[in-house]
Amino acid sequence: MSTEQYELNSPPFDSISAVRFSPSQNHPNSLLIASWDATVRHYDTSANEQKSKFEHRAAVLACCYADHAHAYSGGLDTYVRELDLDSEKVTSLGNHSDAVSALCHSKETGAVISGSWDCSIRFWDPRSAASQQASHKVPERVYHMDISHNNLVVAMASRIVHIYDIRNMDSPLQQRESSLRYMTRSLACMIDGQGYATGSTEGRIAVEYFDPSPEAQEKKYAFKCHRQTIEDVDHVWPVNCLAFHPIYNTFASAGSDGTVSIWDHKVKKRLRQYSKYNGAIPSVCFNSDGSQLAIGVSYNWDEGEEGAKTAERPAVWIRRTGEDTKPKKWSGP
Incomplete structure (x- = not known):
């Protein structure tokens, strides 16, 4: 096994849509993988072992943890599900009228938040019998x-971005x-908590700040990445995650x-680029202590059916991280 990285056993059979580590400091090796194979x-990444598998009725596009034992999933079958990772029990919380494209969990309120192609954001309380708490319309499909x-950041079709305070969802803050x-x-x-970053299909990343003041907004910037010149031709790839x-x-x-x-956005520098993987990368995630980076590698249909004929099988790599992710001017512990 490589000291730098190793490949997980038993990867999904179809394209990977999301890799997500548990936020629990006591369970840094607990990882979820959502896939187009409807699972x-x-x-457990430390044991390199698949602990359980949850079957769905269609491709799963999103998943998230609440804690080490409870997770949530959603996808093309429109349902939001609670997954009990210990008992392997699945509970349906409810559904959208189109695909569930995004999920996150609020530590502050305990709510599970789902975004959908049906142009809505819904809040769910798994502890309540009537699990759906609220539904809020948005102007476009949630990506x-x-x-x-x-602060809830929602990126939608038509390049729309809304920022909400989840304590008052009547209208977006920005x-x-x-x-x-x-x-x-x-x-x-x-x-x-200062801001967020977005990536586009055209090989660019934007670094944004929540504070609407002119001073804070002057700090925002965008840059080109995931590009290469091959025989005088510029090749540009989407920033998937x-x-x-x-x-x-x-x-x-x-x-x-x-x-x-790996980027240090404060000094606008790239710290490291890892060796190339043998396929597109649809999802990455750091674990709770930052010692591991999960890297999902799979064909993501950028090149249509032709590309699928020669695509490698999906794989998930666990890379051990350390100094390569630390800013040059780090003053912390």
Whole structure:
């Protein structure tokens, strides 16, 4: 087994839509993988072992943890499900009228929040018999969501981004147009609660801040990445996923070019690019102490049916991380 990284046993059979580590400090090796093979798989990465598998009726697009024992999933069958990782029991909380495209859990309120292609955001309370608490219309299909304390960031079709305070969902705190000219492909909130980053189909990342003051907004910027010049031809790949390090607040980006880069957004520098993987990377995630980075590798249909004929089988790699994710001017512990 490589000291740098190793491949998980028993990966999904079809494209990977999400890899998510448990937020629990006591369970840093607990990992979920959602897939187009209509499953969510639960792994112990330290033992390199699949602990359980949850069957769904259609492709699973999103999953998230509430704690080490409870997780949530959603996808093309429109339902939001609670997964009990210990008993392997599945409970349906309810459904949207179209695919569930994004899920997150609020530590502050305990709510599970789902976003859908039906142009709505719904709040669920798994502890209540009537689990759906509220439904809120949004102007477009929800592509991605992430939460930072009480700030919920929702990236939608037509390059619309809304920022909500989940304690008052009557209207968004801010309505923004993406700083990127092409479709939003990825979104992640900073660990320090200051802002978020988005990635586009056109190989760019934007770093944004919540504070609407002119001083704070002057700090925002966008840059090109996941590009390569081959024989004088510029090749540009989508930025499929972003993930912030839970301690250093640096972030990883991964794309359809099969590369993962680590960025220090404060000094606008790339810290590291890992060796290329043998396929597109649809999802990455740091574990709770930042010592591992899960990297899902699978064909994501950028090249249509032709590309599928020669695509490698899906794989999930667990990369051990350390100094390579730390900012050069780190003043923390």
